[in-house]
Amino acid sequence: MPLTNEREAELTEQCRQFRIDVLTAIHGAQSGHPGGSLSVCEILTLLYQEVMNVDAKKPDDPNRDRLVLCKGHAAPMLYRNLIEKGFLPKDSMATLRKIDSQLQGHPSMHTPGVEMPSGPLGIGLSAAQGMALGLKLNNSPARVYAVLGDGELDEGTAWEAAMSAPKFGLDKLTAIVDWNKVQLDGTTDEIMPIRDLPAKWRAFGWNVIRCDGHDLQAFYKAIEDAKAFKDGPSVIIADTVKGKGVSFMEGQAAWHGKAIPDEDLAKAIAELGGDR
Secondary structure, eight states, X not given: OOOOHHHHHHXXXXXXXXXXXXXXXXXXXXXSXXXXXXXXXXXXXXXXXIIOOOOTTSTTOTTOOEEEXXXXXXXXXXXHHHHHTTSSOTTGGGGTTOTTOSOOSXXXXXXXXXXXXXXXXXXXXXHHXXXXXXXXXXXXXXXXXXXXXXXXXXXHHHHXXXXXXXXXXXXXXXXXXXXXXXXXXXXXXXXXXXXXXXXXXXXXXXXXXXXXXXXXXXXXXXXXXXXXXXXXXXXXXXXXXXXXTOTTTTTOGGGSSOOOOHHHHXXXXXXXXXXX
């Protein structure tokens, strides 16, 4: 069953507000990664607010779903979703990247709700695979989601995990590629052409699903299709836009890890329908 129109509207509004909150927090810290945080907004919001079995009151539930944010620089959007789920205080976004804050620049195990630290790119899928294998051996119903960046796929360790996950029949492992096609220094085609990404995953033995990563209904269907596949792991290749929602950030490598000046924050919030 698709999302109801009412639920889709609620999630759309959450995404709009989360984008404003994340940009405001990055501006306050004068440090962070706006582009990739905005591109992964619908992905993380749908997973946390609609799909995953996670409960802040039972953070150690052995049968909870797990999410590994492999592209750890998008941590601000992860934190905003964890706040919404009750893992963190509502006002904690203002502490982003500050000394002794639970909201560091990349995910840390000191942060409630974080399953895996993920500063170095390339390690997340291997960790998620290990979690999925352990859960399978324990006959757990829990699912594991690994959210990767496309620039991250330049790392060989990601493909070692991609090669081995089908061998172990990890049908409850779903990788999600935030395919925004822009990385730190330019487009992925300029830095390291990834060419036919769906074909690469298919050749490694994964069930490949492609969708618009900003279309909540399309992404929800992709998740449901991945759940229904029982013959091995699935990968959702989500077509996204770096800096989605803010015109002057969209598709621009300059906003991968750039501090946000006052005037740019005002423009961004105005475009997102916020008050400033």
